Amino acid sequence: MVIFSIFRMNPEKDKGPYYKDYELNIPEGATVLDCLNLIKWTQDGTLSYRMSCRSAICGSCAVKINGHPKLACKTQVVDEIMNGEIRIEPIGNAKVLKDLVVDLDLFWQKIEDVKPWLIVDKSLKPPTPPLQKGGKGGFEEQRQSPEEFHRIDAASTCIMCASCCSDCNSWEANEKFLGPAALAKAQRFVDDSRDKGKLERIIDLSKENGMWDCTHCGECWERCPTETKPLDRIITLRTTALEMGITGNNGARHVNGFVESINKSGILNENILPIKSIGIFNIPGLLSLIPVGIRMFLKGKNPPIIHKHIDEMDDVKRIFKRFKK
Template sequence: MNTTLRIRRFNPEQKTPAPFFQEYNLELEASDSVLDGLIKVRETLDDSLALRCSCRGAICGSCGMRINGHAALACKTKIISATKDSQTIHVEPMNNMPVIKDLITDMSPFWEKIRQIQPWLQPSTPIPEAEHVAPAEAMNHLSGVMTCIMCGVCVSDCTVLEVDSKFVGPAALAKAYRFVADPRDDATTRRLTALNEPGGMWDCTRCMECIQVCPKGVGPMDRIMSLRAKGIDEQLPSTTGSRHAEVFTDIIKNKGILDEPMLAVRTFGFRNVRRLIGMIPIAIQSFRHKKIAPSGPLHRAIPGIDQIKRLFKRASVENHTFRNK
């Protein structure tokens, strides 16, 4: 099928380097991948096009790039799906990292963050002579995270990194979870304590971009949520984030419905005078705009709350295993 690849190019060695778009028109099979298309451009139309690629089978993680606005592996993106809306496919380098040349980005900030979470097993000592005995289920669960190929696609499309380059980011957090959830690792508390700091696990905004774009089904945000749950379980020093989750849960348990003012006050803590004062202008504005339901600022419990309470109790006694599907 006739396809146009509209590629964002950048040559740092030009006199005044500036990105520009270049279009290549070529015949491709519907079953070809975008990477096949790019290789065909390089081999038959323009051998100066720079991109990273290697395995062609979505295992090496080299060919992360933005295709029609979303990060993806070029080798895993089919021409047929990329041309659903238009026969022109937009190809750009990944976001949230500097561009070196054409589709090649500088991944060193990515690796720096991976390094930051101390990505190696820290087993308890003494280490057994034979292998560690570990539940099969735990190892299978970890394999869902170990499939991460560090392609950077989740980092490219992370909404938090877009506004704050200091956020540790979805890939590093998923990697951290891989150790936190490893029964052989002995540094859980230390790891979670580090992630409890600003820029860590509580800074994720749960936008699900990473879940959507991850080519390997790792579900980085799900892993971040699991880290948060483990953080709460471990009774780490509370953060605004963990209190928010705790208070939210408590309100639903007791009322069935949310009380925004109560949530805010209890999340910041009654004694956090600075944050509470900070809320006053919003409170005044809300009042002025009559943003208060007829029933008043604080909700009464919904009818049937006793049932909710019983379900809370029953569901949380059961054994916890989070499903990713």
């Protein structure tokens, strides 16, 4: 017997959310989704949740299980029981429509914002060879080598479950942030050898609310049930941006300033880094730093004015040399 403590809310009837407990005899080998189905079919037909494939492919059954998002159809109940209980809630960073069903409009809007389609080379002359009967339509076939496909392989496994976005700290702080799933989708097209919009995509993704607004918390990596692992895809995007010289933004300047400081002294120069990140010619931006600086000074948290280097600089230089090589 296990108690399922399930988040319930019907906005048409309830004043607010509450948790309802259901006692269930767990069949051997049952997944969390099997149990939700048993509860709905045998105890309470009003319980709402999403499901479709029951095979970890469609991404529709993501719910929070004991505090973190997981696919209900991929999660064995026995692995989740804590003191005879399991807590089930809707995924985070989304408005609850009813019980475990959330509004994913914003999630899908962000996916659309990164143009999840191939931008084709218009110079290719259709139709060679014809792709449709009668020889009309279609572009010249564009093949990929296994190596080229490998660059987009991981991102291609995304099943759009939104688990990554549920626990994303940057999304929670700023709803306009593109979020891990959309950024992973963007990397899938940025690195597609057949896509002709790479530069335009990287410029767009480097803007405010884009790839540089991720705080590297790693939650998306932890929660993703596939090989997509969005944080890895975001790091790939950032590397591409730096390699392409798209560095006129706070995020890229921050990274370059960080590396420069470590290379010079072995430690971070916290007096200079904010100035480098904001941009030395960005007067309004620099002025906006003054109140923060004063608050840090008053709390005794300002870094030493004279920046020293560490004794083991030879080791640092060796690491940089090796990395470059």
